[in-house]
Amino acid sequence: MRIIGLTISLCAASMTVAEAPYPPSPVIADMVLDWSTHRREALGSDNWQLTWADDDHQYGAWGDGGGFGGTNSDGRVGLGFGRVEGDWDNYRGSNVWGGKDPENPAQFEGKSWGTICLDNVLYSWVIPDVPDTGGARDHYRYIQWAWSTDYAAHWTKADWRWWREDNLIIPTFVVNGKNNAGARDDYVYSYFIRPQNPNVTHASFGLKVHQPGALFLARVPKDRIFVGRDAYEWFTGLSAGQPTWGPLADKKPVFENPEGTGWCVSVIYNPGLQRYLLATEHTISHAGVMSLFDAPEPWGPWTTVQYWTESDRFGRTRPGSTLDWADNVFFFSFAPKWFSEDGRTFTLVFTGSGSGKNNDSLNTVRGTFQLRSPP
Known part of the structure; x- marks a missing residue:
């Protein structure tokens, strides 16, 4: 599909990877965004x-606000789940769990940067x-599983946890298409951030980049997601x-990245390109210093697909967008339903x-990916 409208190449390939921890992608040469399509809800x-x-439909978690139709204060919940219906150019959102005029009230507080649908059930870290x-x-x-059998209307938490003392914080899933149909095998994969140190607290460290990342x-x-901690295997090398x-x-x-990883991360499989896309911050948080990798x-x-820096931040120029910045x-992450074939x-x-x-x-x-060679 060809994007019609004003686009901008975010960074030339030679500049994109100048400080990146990994070599340039052999598949994706550049990432081009059409800022005339920028929409905010x-x-x-x-x-x-x-x-x-x-x-x-697509489902996802938000934090510290009223969700669709709400504000930072009106309908505010610490954790809410919304439903997004429609296509990329005509979507509409609803508050399923918590927020302004929700279909169902929120049951607990918290945050989530990792939700998948697997065999018709929603799971969230x-x-x-x-x-x-x-x-x-x-x-x-700590980190807990929660699941919903009614499309985010009600959630149940597991009775076991991962802890900061495990040297683990804030995980995410690999998202594999509709109802996880694009999964490579019968395993569910999750990425966990290594904290800067295993004693880190929100009060002492804040929401900052963890270095080295x-x-x-x-x-x-x-079929063993909720059995308990011992059901999980961990990558130990090659x-x-x-x-x-x-x-x-x-x-x-x-x-790994010596310049750090953010305190949240997203990973999705792009079936058309047959590549996993991993996005996180580096160097400094809350500043548009983002990075995108593939494998x-x-x-x-x-x-490395893109490596934004403090001198060339994500969204530095946005021709076609009139929204406040x-x-x-x-x-940032990718909407799994809205990849072209x-x-x-x-x-x-994305969010800030x-x-x-x-x-x-x-x-x-x-946006579009400009390719070096067919996947």
Whole structure:
């Protein structure tokens, strides 16, 4: 599909990877956004990693706002789940769980940057606002599963957790198309951020880039998701080019960046390009200093698609967009339903820390990947 409208090449390939930790992508030469398609909804509500359910709608979590039709204060919940119906150019949103005039009330507080639909059930990684173990607000304290069998209307939490002391914080899933139909096998894969140190707290560290950056990769058979911690295997390295798996204590990073990883991350499989796309911050948070990497497998080898810097931030120029802007983007992902069949055309979903203004919202913009060679 060809984008019609005003576009901008964000960065020449030679500049894009100048400070990146991995070599240039052998498949994707550049990423071009059509800022005339920039749309903003749910002002005051951030995050919005989307999954594509079997009912053909997309679902995702927001934080600290009223969701669709709300504001930073009107309908505000710490955690809400919304439904996005329609195509990229005519979508509409509804508050399923929490927010302004919701279909169902929120049941608990927290945050999530990882939701998938698998065999008609929604699963979400949930972290706390104020932990039930006591103490102040702390997104880093622990991680829990939650699931919904009625498209986000009601959620149930697992009775076991991952802990900061496991050297793990704020995970996300690999999103694999509609109802996870594009999964490479019968495992569910999740990436966990390695904290800057295993004693880090929200109060002492804040929501900053963790340096040096590293991600851990876990997998679990899809029919054993809720069995417990021992059902999970962790990436422990490569042997003859193939991944090896072991217990939590033996885990090794699957992705590293000396300049850091953000405190949230997104990963999705692009079936048209047959590439996994991983997005996170580096160097500094809440500043549009983003990065996008790709790989043929969940464990790599990773290469660089785009590497924004403090002097060339995400959204630095946006010809065609008249929406208010600030350099505060900290998270982006891809809408799984809105990839073109060949994978070259996409809709980027991004959010920022605008304190109820500008990018503190659900933002979408259409774009294309320019390829070096066919996938």
